[in-house]
Amino acid sequence: MKWAALRRPLTDAGLVTVSLLDAWFQGSLGTGSDTACAAVASSALLLRRRAPLPVFILTVPSVLTSFALAAALIAMYSLAARTRSRSLLAVCAAVFAGCYMLPWPTPKIGPIVAISDVPDLAYGLGLAAAPALLGRLVQARRDLAARLSEITEVREHEQFLAAQSVLAKERAQLAREMHDVVSHQVSLIAVRAGALQVSTGDPDAKDAATTIRRLSVQTLDELRHMVSVLRASGSPPTELTPQPTLAQLHTLVAGCGIKADLHVDLDGDLPPPVQRAIYRTVQEALTNARKHAPGSTTRVDVRHRNGTVRTTVTNTAPTRPTLPLPSAHHGLIGLRQRAELLGGALESGPTPDHGYHLTLDIPIAPA
Known part of the structure; x- marks a missing residue:
């Protein structure tokens, strides 16, 4: 439980550290503007789960002004793992590739974009596509896990209903057998005991017949109650063997x-x-x-x-x-x-x- 509570903060802190180290290794912490862009991009990663699109937008200036790409790539992954809009991902990848290709600051003389920049554009698109595809893969995996969990719950519920149905059928079968077999025999005992009670002149035999008849009637009443309880399941009647x-x-x-x-x-x-x-x-x-x-x-x-x-x-x-x-x-x-x-x-x-x-x-x- 403690590790689960600390995992996300530690992961976010680690990603911010990676982004700052990337900016430092790329020499993007020299000027004040580059340092500010790297700091904003790295700090924005703390909000990547709640607002992935604004976080990506905040990381774009660091791609334009320097070679610090880690923050933007992490933001692209977070966006791809949470959005379902392919067109949005395509636009963000194009923005990333364009910022990666464009020189900064822009030259005062000559064209901003030349034919020689095409490989940089392709390289930038490839860099943006990698975290985008990885994020989509993680999203698909998460959806699949949720679907499997839902299927498991539905299957367990179906198994529970099937078990309840079998139990209800068994109760209905038991109720039928109790009524058709046991009640039949006990009622015969009660009738015979009643006939003996009326016809015999022996006091001991009369007392015994009275007791047998009384116990038989009580047993029939208890059986009637048990059959009523078992029939409460409401299942259609089925047969028992033999x-x-x-x-x-x-x-x-x-x-x-x-x-x-x-x-x-x-x-x-x-x-x-x-x-x-x-x-x-x-x-x-x-x-x-x-x-x-x-x-x-x-x-x-x-x-x-x-x-x-x-x-x-x-x-x-x-x-x-x-x-x-x-x-x-x-x-x-x-x-x-x-x-x-x-x-x-x-x-x-x-x-x-x-x-x-x-x-x-x-x-x-x-x-």
Whole structure:
């Protein structure tokens, strides 16, 4: 930090010293006017960063009156490193070359400029071009470094956004799996415990069933809260592996805890995403029937007609009081999202006999 703070003042002091030494070696400190020009040109270098063009103008007299060129060349470099005007640099280079070529003081007899001065003009242009090109190179290097820094920042920001997107997708996947798998099993435990609590006459068994049901309800409530938090990411639903298929549909219906019939009429195998969507739809419908329509019977139909796979789950009206289980209605939202991702649609609602139906339609492209 100390060196960074002292670097610029020391650099400026060193350049002023170089300019004065150049004037001294060239014999430009003999007369009062030459000394004044060299002093002004050298001192002006202290302002070369803030006002490069005025500093260059202040160094021009020393080029005209003597061979002290260091101050003007340093000023030309500073101007080239900070300006973007090529025409301005060309004019300044021409001024430098003209002052270098012109004799001072001007002769009283004869022409001021002769053919023999052309090499001096070319030499002066070459001297002016060297610091100008070096300054432009430094400016280009500075611009390139700034551009690379900007690109690095943009890339880091993109990587951060990509990481956030992946995290959001994982959270959405986890929320879906918690709702579709864990909540399904816990709600089944709660329903079975409630049925045992009502039907058993053994006090110990009744107490155990009450405890199991109470803990299951609390677990469902906590799961509902966790799913709400995970779904706050707002990411579109994605899948986790491994995922169920239609081959497991019979097992799902057989172990759902309610009276249910399954009818499948399909032509060939379906794509894995469609199979997962059907499985999750049936699973959610059976869970809702078990929770909200105890004692009802359920019919599950999966059929493939006219390029569309229709899955219908219909349950009758409940025959027993409904158990108060927590629900946040995330299941139907997730099912609609699955259906929309596959170009399908989900409909649900009550039936005329006070039951409930859920219908999933997914178009299937011809093989």
